Amino acid sequence: MSAVREGAAFEALRTQLREAATSLADGPEALEGILLGIVDDVDRAVREPLEIFPVCHHSPASAIAMARRLREKRPKVVYLELCEDMAPLLSELRNCRLPVAVQAFASEVDGFPAGWAPLSVVAPITEASAEYQAIAYALDTPGVELVLVDRSSDHVFQWQATGTESAESEDPPGPGAEEEAGLHGDAVGVEIGDLRPRFAELEEHLLRHGRVRHWSEWWHQYVELPLGDSDHDTYRQVMLLIGSLFRRLAPGKEDRVRVDEDRERYMWTRMREHLAASGTDPGDCLYVCGAFHAASRVAEFGVDGADTFEISPPSASVWQHGLIPSSHAAIEAQFGLAAGSVSIAATQWAKNLKRTRVQPFRLVGQAGAKKAAAKPAKTEVPAVPGIADALSDKLSGFLRRAPVLDPLDEAELLGWSVEIVRAARRNGYLASTADAVAVFETSILLAGMRDRARPTPYDFQDAAITCIEKDKVPGRRDVRRIVEIMMGGDRIGQVGYDALPPLARDVHDRLAPLNLKLQQRGVQRALLDMAANPELGRCSDVLWMLRHLLPWGAARAIMGERRLGEQPIQESWDLALGTHQRALIELGYEGVSIEQVLEQRLRRRAYDPQATAAAVLEAVEDATLYLRSRRLADELGTRALEVLATERGVDGAPEVLRRVRRLLAYYRTSEPVLPPWIESFVKTGYAHYCTLLPTAFTDEDATVRQVAATLGFLFGMESLALSLGCDRTQLELAFAQSHPREPAKLALLWAAQVQLGQLSRARLRSRCDELLGNPLVVPAYPRYLSGFLHALEPVPQLADFVVEAVSNAFARLPDPVLLPWLPTLIGTLRSDGADLAPLLIREAGRVFPGRLAALDAWVPPWRESPDAGAAPRSARADGKGAGTGAGAALLAAYPRTCDAVADLLGYEGTWERAVPVPSGAVLTARHPDTAVALEVLLAGP
Incomplete structure (x- = not known):
């Protein structure tokens, strides 16, 4: 330092800036303090014994300057601004095709709010970045140590609780870039070398006077191109100048300033600790950091800085680390760069290499690198400029020099x-x-x-x-x-097989029989014929689990489905595992196999405090379908029983009913006895829904579909529940306490009473006739029909009555009432009646004539004949009415049978002894076909 008097190197520049501040400002204090402070920051950083190398994020000029400086100086230690816990992953970069991102991931958090989970930190790396040049040099040069000195991933979130570090995008990604822009997900980006004005007025001023649209274009024109051919000292001082300018003009937000300064204290503390432990000469080291942090003013700055910063201990969260694919669009979206700027930077990097003939550093064996990159670097060390040359003022000449106008190519x-x-x-x-x-x-x-x-x-x-x-x-x-x-496109990186976590490698190994290139991006079709190749059944199991775990599109079933109790024969899949490589890698952070990850997720879903009985039953079904684990299914089934007992409403009744029916059908066909948990579930559910039924009928928030599903559970599970010890009195008491007022629920109650035998069909039919005959009730009659439609869930035997009720409605309701109800009817059948519509269609097909010509002469079976005493038309037309007398005699001989048939058909009558022929003959005359059938049935063979 004795070669140059301290501060003398920039004295001329200070004098010029002081004169400019005096002439441009009313008073020299404020502006002079800023301008001279910038020079002081540059002078301080340049004089530091440990050489500071300022960089900009993904800047080709920084990468060229870094490659040139590394070959000149040959440092023994490279300190890099990157999360210190990511160091073990950097050697895996040689197994990847850039760009990729180093990721730290924590699925279960301890010490942070639960709503933050999962935690994710990414640091993208491209070949046209100074960081990659430093990493490649350190890893492939013997005797060189690479030390990451930035805060750990855990500290990123510790400090984020009070400091915001998100970057706002200046320009949205272009069309077609949405998928690639999401490669980093919602991870927090580590802004290595971030260099952008935080003072909005300053950025607006630069863009307006630079006649450019956005910041990336300004940087490319006024910094990137001029510094592309500059020497090391000029590059270094200019970058320090820009970093100091942006730092001094940044808004004084306390949280952001505190985080920035804590990062600088953290890094200098780590570097001094390493220097003290290793005994390395600071002159043999190189500190690579963002220009914004290079011009730091904290007391801990420098080798001789204060040792007052205390690093807080990490939280108890368990962090996993790995590499995920990145892309130019993802980097632009993550760090607020203009769309296409990273692709243009990659093109500029290739042009700079040709123009300057600088040999870049590339990791040996790097995927996608040229063969020439694998050559070992030259061992001779060029002469390093002396300290006096390094401290010489290069800023004055650079700032005075007119912009070089490149000739038109x-x-x-x-x-x-x-x-x-x-x-x-x-x-x-x-x-x-x-x-x-x-x-x-x-x-x-x-x-x-x-x-x-x-x-x-x-x-x-x-x-x-x-x-x-x-x-x-x-x-x-x-x-x-x-x-x-x-200009280069959105290059998308890829993590090589050797750099994948064990789970991802296991997936690729198990899917090897498909003979597909699963590492490639894009969609590939897989055809599985398990009948011809039974070994493909294991691939099918893996694909179904991946379909359940990965985002939509990663594994999509085109043909085939997985159902309880069914064995697949043939399947067809569209696979895009290469496109969704990030999601597959993140599965590896949760376990060592997809079975383990799926089991953990099913347990997490079942034991969630907000879990419902339907959600837990779904987890039971998934455990049976994908894992074929009776142990896990029993455990989750017991949990479903616990959750059901705590529910205070019938909101989940439709889903519970659907899944319990499916599980019961599976266990009854596949196992000799039912599992104990499902017997307990049916028994508890019967008593539980009996208790909730009266409230559900009167609760305005409970829909008709939910009440119908509750009745469906009670009626459908009644036989099993009674065999397990339940008392039917609970159900009868529940109906005695149910007093609905809503028309749809009232119709539902009537249908349930028919099922219980508390209401006859004839009485139900007369009630509907009374409703249609009451002008005050006619406008609400479609709501009664909606209740009858939902009643097919618990009482499917009423399908013929529902057809009759709907037909009467179409026949008798006025158009102003009928037409507005039709969309509601269609919507009900489409949304809630997917399983009910076949019942109505089948019953209507049985009742209505099959030909249009027969419709005019057709009389609905629920209507009485106009002439009850006359012989039926069918008998007169066929000339076979002589058999009626024999049928009447048969009914008279068996009066009890006649009474039972009359009750079944809904007719109420008495025997008239004054007439020679018993009154049952009148019924026989009305229904001759039935009488003949009974005669044949009773006559026997």
Whole structure:
């Protein structure tokens, strides 16, 4: 440090800034303090013995400068701003195709609010980033140590409780990028090298005077391109200057400032601890961090900083770590970058490598890397600039220098123009050669209007939208998205097989008999013929579990279904495991096999405090279907019994009834005896719903469908419940206490009373006739019919009566009442009557004539004949009425049988002895077919 007097290197710059502050401001204090403070921050960072290398997030200029500096200095220790608990994963990057993200995941939290679970932290890495260059250098160079010094993933959420760190997107992702933008999910992003103004007025000023649309374009034009060819000292000082400027002009939000400063204290504390433990010379180290944190003013800054920061202990949450696929669109959405900016940065990175001929660092064996990248780096160490050169003022010359106007590269721009027209034609645009010429000329015009001699990709994008898109988008991609694809597209990374967690590798191994490339993105069709290849049954089991665990589309069944008690024969699947690789990897954080993960999730669902009996029964069914585990099914069934006993309503009755019926049918056909838990469930449910029935009939919140399902459980499970010791008196008392007022529920009660024998069909029919005959009740009669329709659930024997009631309604209700009710009838049958409609259709097909010609002469069976004493028309038409007398004699000989038949058909009458023929003959005359059938039945063989 003696070579250059402290502070003398930037004295000339300080003098110029002091004069500028005096002339531009009313008073020099405020502006002068900011401008001179920026120079002090740069001077302080440059003089630090441990070299600080400021970077910007996914900046090609930073990556080029990093690769060049690493080959010049050859540091022995590289300190990197990244969560310290992610260090063991970095060596797995060589098994992946970039971009990927390093992830820390905690499914069960301890010490954080339960609503935060699951916790997830991601740090995306691309090849065109300074961070990847440092990682590749450290991992592939013998004797070099890579130390991650940023707060752990656990501390990210500890500090997030009071500090907000989310980045707002400046531009939404383009069409078609929604899927890729969600690769990181709702994870918290670690903003490595984040560099963007937090002062909205400053960003607006820069965009307006820079004649650009968004921040990514401003950075590309005024920082990325000028620094692409600069030397190391100039790059370093300019980045420190920008970081200090943004830091000093940032709004003074206490939470955000506290988090930023705590991160800097944390990192410097970790670096001093490592230096003290290893004895490494600070001059042999390199500290890679964001430019925003490089210009830090905390007391802990530097090798000689204060040791006053205490790192809090981690919480008791168990963290899992792994690699997940990332993409350019996901990075843009995660960190608030403009759509397409990361793709443009990747293209700029490739151009910088050709122009500067800098040899980048790539991990040996990196998937997707060129063979040349695997060559070992040269061992000779170039001369490192001296301290005096490093402290020389490069900012003054850089700030005074006029912007370099790159000459127009006509060949490049012409290639872009031809390619965009070709791509537009493929996407349905009526583009021609004239449009290519127009895009070429408009790009030059826009660049000139923005004081640029060479059009940037953003100028070209605006020109293409203006000249090609015009007024509409014919396909699913607009021109903006087409340009992004043409400039490099949304590259999507992939985690290699060796870097996958054990669960994901096990899934790939078990699905190997399908002979599919499951690592590839996109949809692949799998055909499983278990009849010819029984071993594919195991693949089917895996696919059904994946369908249950992964998001929709990862494993989608096209043909075949999994039902209780059925064995699959053939199945067809659409698989997209490569597209949903992130979801599959995150399953590996929850267990070592998909069976274990599924069992944990079923238990979590069943033992949730908000779980319902229907939800627990669904878990029982899933455990039986997918895991074939009687032990787990019994455990969850016992839990369902506990939950049912605590419910105070009948909201879940329809689902409970449906699942209990299905489980009972399965156990009765597959096992010799019923499991004890389901017997207890039926017994408890019978008493439980008997208790809730009177309240459900009068509760306005209980729907007719729910009350009907309650009755369906009571009537359907009654025989089993009574055999297990239940008392039918409970049900009779429940009906005695039920007094509904709503028409639909009242009709439902009448139907249930018919089932119990408390109400005859004749009386029910007369009640319906009375309702139709009362003008005051006619408008509400459709609501009674809705109740009768729902009554088919507990009393399916009433299907013929429901057909009769609906037919009478269509015949007698006036149009102003009937027509508004029809949509309600259709909606009821569609939503609630999917299982009831077949009963009505089958009964209607039995009652109504099969031909249209017979409809005019058809008389409904529930209507009496106009002439009760006359012979029926069918007898007179066939000329076979002579048999009537024999039938009458038979009925007279068996009066009890005649009375039973009369009660069954709903007729009430008495025997008249004054007539020579018993009065049962009148009934026989009305129903000759029945009388003949009875005669044949009683005559015997």
